[in-house]
Amino acid sequence: MQVFPPITNVLSKISIVGQVVGLFILISGWGILSRSSYVTQAGVVIDQPIPFSHKHHTGELGIDCRFCHTPVEEGASAGMPATSTCMNCHSQIHADSLMLEPVRASYRENKPLRWKRVNDLPDFVYFNHSIHVARGVGCETCHGRVDQMPLTWQHSTLEMKWCLECHKDPSRFIRPRDAVFSFGWQSGEPQLLLGSHLANEYGVQFGDNKLTNCTICHR
Numbered sequence: 327m328q329v330f331p332p333i334t335n336v337l338s339k340i341s342i343v344g345q346v347v348g349l350f351i352l353i354s355g356w357g358i359l360s361r362s363s364y365v366t367q368a369g370v371v372i373d374q375p376i377p378f379s380h381k382h383h384t385g386e387l388g389i390d391c392r393f394c395h396t397p398v399e400e401g402a403s404a405g406m407p408a409t410s411t412c413m414n415c416h417s418q419i420h421a422d423s424l425m426l427e428p429v430r431a432s433y434r435e436n437k438p439l440r441w442k443r444v445n446d447l448p449d450f451v452y453f454n455h456s457i458h459v460a461r462g463v464g465c466e467t468c469h470g471r472v473d474q475m476p477l478t479w480q481h482s483t484l485e486m487k488w489c490l491e492c493h494k495d496p497s498r499f500i501r502p503r504d505a506v507f508s509f510g511w512q513s514g515e516p517q518l519l520l521g522s523h524l525a526n527e528y529g530v531q532f533g534d535n536k537l538t539n540c541t542i543c544h545r
């Protein structure tokens with residue numbers, strides 16, 4: 327005896343197909359989402375207490391990165407400029423600008439400016455700027471065209487696979503040391519040739535998976 331008419335058979339088949347398709351969309355959607363900027367924050371402009379423009383100060387005025395990020399060649403951290411660094415100029419230039427009142431207040435009250443982090447690795451990851459600078463990895467390679475950013479954003483995903491992609495063979499990215507702070511730099515000869523030559527000269531050791539060893543970044 328047939329309890330359900332044949333049409334329900336067809337319907338239940340359709341709904342199974344529907345569920346499979348739905349599940350597929352859900353999974354691939356998650357895959358896209360987890361790699362998207364919504365999760366990694368790459369490309370997302372961060373609102374700061376003062377709209378500081380690298381485009382203006384570095385791209386147009388030509389101030390060197392090290393003027394404000396002084397420890398970047400010697401330390402793990404690149405550091406943030408003290409308020410007095412800004413006041414070198416802004417005690418005179420735009421001295422009455424409303425936009426710069428938080429800078430003057432910070433100087434008067436001797437309280438540091440509170441910039442929001444743009445690039446922020448989890449605490450269980452060890453990172454060090456000085457070694458990358460010393461081995462010829464440019465600011466541009468990891469941070470993008472900072473010299474063209476009116477407000478700063480995170481350029482790379484900072485995911486583990488992004489670090490490893492370079493650590494497998496950094497010679498694809500190594501530039502002469504004197505071009506580390508340059509933007510828009512281009513190798514005059516094939517990058518692989520120059521990169522392997524420089525990697526050798528700078529003593530970069532990535533053979534035997536030395537640079538993909540877990541303990542390098544998870545200490």
Ligand code: HEC
Pocket residue numbers: 374378380383384389390391392393394395407441442443444445446465466469472473477478
């Ligand atoms: C006049 C000072 C000044 C100079 C010069 C300067 N910066 Fe900055 N930089 C700042 C300030 C202030 C911030 C914090 C506000 C922001 O994120 O935009 C910052 C933030 C950054 C950040 C994001 C920090 C984070 O939280 O992850 C990066 C990356 C950066 N600078 C790279 C550079 C590079 C590369 C250069 C050279 C081309 C440079 N800066 C030159 C003042 C400066």
Ligand code: HEC
Pocket residue numbers: 376377378379382383387389394407411412413414415416419420423424425426429
């Ligand atoms: C070497 C000099 C110099 C230093 C150091 C400097 N600035 Fe400037 N800044 C300038 C000049 C020049 C201008 C733009 C003048 C113009 O074109 O109107 C400017 C413009 C600005 C403006 C736009 C102001 C307005 O009213 O339009 C802000 C905001 C600003 N700077 C923030 C900062 C901060 C924050 C720091 C410290 C991290 C800093 N500056 C360090 C030279 C400097």
Ligand code: HEC
Pocket residue numbers: 391395398402403404405406445446447448453455458459463464465466467468469484506507
């Ligand atoms: C190999 C990639 C890489 C290179 C090259 C690099 N950075 Fe960074 N930078 C990072 C990462 C990753 C962070 C976040 C570090 C953290 O959260 O601990 C960061 C953070 C920063 C910060 C925020 C302060 C800090 O140290 O956490 C500044 C400012 C900065 N970088 C400037 C620079 C400048 C200037 C250069 C060029 C001399 C440079 N970076 C080169 C990857 C890089």
Ligand code: HEC
Pocket residue numbers: 447451452453454457458461463467468484488489490492493496499529530531532537542543
């Ligand atoms: C574009 C290339 C590049 C990227 C991206 C990069 N690195 Fe590196 N990293 C290097 C090079 C080159 C060295 C130097 C290796 C050497 O001297 O043998 C290095 C060295 C290191 C060292 C020091 C290793 C030691 O021997 O002490 C650490 C730690 C490190 N990187 C962490 C990171 C982390 C974490 C990330 C991602 C957030 C990252 N790196 C992204 C190129 C890169």
Ligand code: HEC
Pocket residue numbers: 447448451484485486489490493537538539540541542543544
């Ligand atoms: C070159 C640096 C580097 C090396 C080498 C490295 N990691 Fe990571 N690892 C990272 C970074 C950066 C993150 C943070 C990623 C994020 O927040 O998306 C991370 C995150 C992780 C996490 C947290 C889960 C996740 O994926 O976010 C685990 C677990 C982990 N790593 C295990 C390992 C193991 C095991 C190895 C050795 C096979 C290793 N890592 C080698 C940089 C590294």
